[in-house]
Amino acid sequence: MNHIADFFIPENDSLRLQKLYEYQILDTHPEDTFDKIAHLAAKIFKTPYAFVTFVDEDRVFIKANVSPFEGNVVPREKSLCGMAIMDEDCTIIYDALENEQLKDSLLVKKKNGVRFYVGAPLRSPEGYLLGTVCVADKKPRTAKVSAKKQEMLKNLADIVVNKLELRLRYKNLLKAQNELMNITLHEIKNPLASIKLANDVIKKDPTRCDSMYNMVRESVTRIQTKLSDLLKHSEEEEVQQKLSIEETNLREIFDSLLESFQLQANKKRQTIFLHYGSGIPPVYIDRKKITDVFHNLLSNALKYSYYDSEINISVKREKDTVEIEFHDNGQGLNQEDISKLFTKFAKLSAKPTGKETSNGLGLSICKTMVEMHHGKIHATSPGKEMGTSFFVSLPLIYEVENEPFLP
Numbered sequence: 548m549n550h551i552a553d554f555f556i557p558e559n560d561s562l563r564l565q566k567l568y569e570y571q572i573l574d575t576h577p578e579d580t581f582d583k584i585a586h587l588a589a590k591i592f593k594t595p596y597a598f599v600t601f602v603d604e605d606r607v608f609i610k611a612n613v614s615p616f617e618g619n620v621v622p623r624e625k626s627l628c629g630m631a632i633m634d635e636d637c638t639i640i641y642d643a644l645e646n647e648q649l650k651d652s653l654l655v656k657k658k659n660g661v662r663f664y665v666g667a668p669l670r671s672p673e674g675y676l677l678g679t680v681c682v683a684d685k686k687p688r689t690a691k692v693s694a695k696k697q698e699m700l701k702n703l704a705d706i707v708v709n710k711l712e713l714r715l716r717y718k719n720l721l722k723a724q725n726e727l728m729n730i731t732l733h734e735i736k737n738p739l740a741s742i743k744l745a746n747d748v749i750k751k752d753p754t755r756c757d758s759m760y761n762m763v764r765e766s767v768t769r770i771q772t773k774l775s776d777l778l779k780h781s782e783e784e785e786v787q788q789k790l791s792i793e794e795t796n797l798r799e800i801f802d803s804l805l806e807s808f809q810l811q812a813n814k815k816r817q818t819i820f821l822h823y824g825s826g827i828p829p830v831y832i833d834r835k836k837i838t839d840v841f842h843n844l845l846s847n848a849l850k851y852s853y854y855d856s857e858i859n860i861s862v863k864r865e866k867d868t869v870e871i872e873f874h875d876n877g878q879g880l881n882q883e884d885i886s887k888l889f890t891k892f893a894k895l896s897a898k899p900t901g902k903e904t905s906n907g908l909g910l911s912i913c914k915t916m917v918e919m920h921h922g923k924i925h926a927t928s929p930g931k932e933m934g935t936s937f938f939v940s941l942p943l944i945y946e947v948e949n950e951p952f953l954p
Contacts, residue, residue: 555625555626555629557632557676559675562675563675563677564603566673566675567675567677570677570711570714570715572608572711573608575610577612578610581611582613584599584611584680584707585599587703588681588682589613589682591700592665592700594682595614595685596661596683596685597614598679598680598682599611599679599680599707600628600678600679601669601677602632602679604623606621607621607623607626607628607678608678610678614683616654616657625649625652626653627643627652627683630648631676631681632677632679633676635668637692637700638664638665638666639665640664640665642687643655643663645687654683660685661684662683662685662688663683663684663688664684665681665692665696666679666681666682667679667680667681667697667700668704669704671708672712681700735769737769737807737842738765739770741762741807741808741810741811742766744811744814745763748810761806762807765803772835790836790919791835793832793834794829795830795832797827797869797871798823800834800837800838800841801841801860801862804845808845812849812858815849815900815901816855817849817854817856817857817858819858819859820857820859822861824861824864826864830869831943833919836916837920839916840912840913840916840924841871843909844873844937845858845860845873848873848874850899851877852875852877852900853878853900854901857875858873858874859873860872865940867942867943868942869940869941869943870938871939871941872938872939873937873939874935874937875934875935877897878896878897878900878932879897879928879929879930879934880897880928880930880931880935884896885926885928888910888926889913896931897935913939917941920942921942922939922941922942923939923940924938924939925938
């Protein structure tokens with residue numbers, strides 16, 4: 548963007564462009580709502596031209612065009628709207644041909660080009676100036692533009708931004724609902740697998756029915772809880788992840804975890820060892836969410852480890868945190884794997900060893916849940932076929948807005 552004059556580039560231009568791109572408004576077709584706003588602006592100022600524009604990196608996109616000018620893009624360089632986003636107030640130019648910075652602008656120098664111009668910036672809620680609602684005339688004017696008309700033009704600009712914000716909110720709502728659906732479907736896979744394995748065991752040996760009872764009941768309860776949460780969130784106006792912090796004994800979570808995964812481990816003749824350190828106090832966490840994190844990590848350790856292998860879980864205290872490690876001696880990871888571990892739908896070199904399925908969502912979910920607790924998660928591996936360790940660090944005290952949570 549070096550070819551654009553520095554005096555037309557806001558200091559926060561990169562952040563401004565990020566916000567503009569969030570709206571996904573560039574290069575879209577004309578729409579009645581924006582056309583009506585432009586027509587209303589033209590009526591207020593009694594001008595033959597009016598526009599709704601968005602200033603991109605090196606061009607100005609014209610969303611609404613009330614003028615005989617063809618096309619919907621002009622260069623940002625020396626553009627009137629490019630100048631208008633430099634000021635939060637209305638930009639008023641009574642005769643563009645007398646302005647050294649604008650007289651060579653494409654819309655100014657063409658036949659019946661712009662001489663008089665008033666532009667109100669489109670100001671995002673964060674304060675970024677993204678474009679304008681503007682009016683123009685092919686004749687210069689000398690009469691001072693009243694404060695009332697300027698305020699009316701600013702109001703029209705506010706309507707444009709409100710329209711964009713509503714669209715963005717709706718898109719984010721759909722995205723959040725879709726992600727929540729994916730999370731729920733992913734998280735009911737483990738209890739479903741446990742139920743299936745319990746059923747297979749009972750078929751082969753009916754005398755083990757009683758011993759399978761608790762596992763099936765807990766798995767069904769987890770499925771019911773996840774589906775209930777999904778239904779509850781779908782009824783809300785906005786889907787947001789919220790924590791329900793409570794004092795929790797991690798040992799209880801791990802004891803239940805080992806019981807839940809025992810059948811799956813037995814199927815591949817795998818052994819799970821828990822090394823639980825001394826002096827670990829209760830932690831303040833969302834019990835369900837952190838349990839889901841541990842479920843995902845242990846499930847992956849079993850899934851990607853070979854038959855007759857060991858999985859070791861270590862829990863110890865480190866000053867103000869609890870450090871949990873899930874270690875396996877399985878396929879290991881290369882550097883490319885590690886670089887994309889926690890991204891959604893990532894495809895890694897490691898493959899399930901027992902024909903299990905994977906959709907690549909689990910680790911991205913884990914990262915979100917851990918970071919919501921102000922914790923950290925990462926993985927290490929010496930290399931392929933040399934095993935993998937996943938580490939979760941959780942603060943002993945969960946802080947809300949820099950204040951420790953006390954139940």
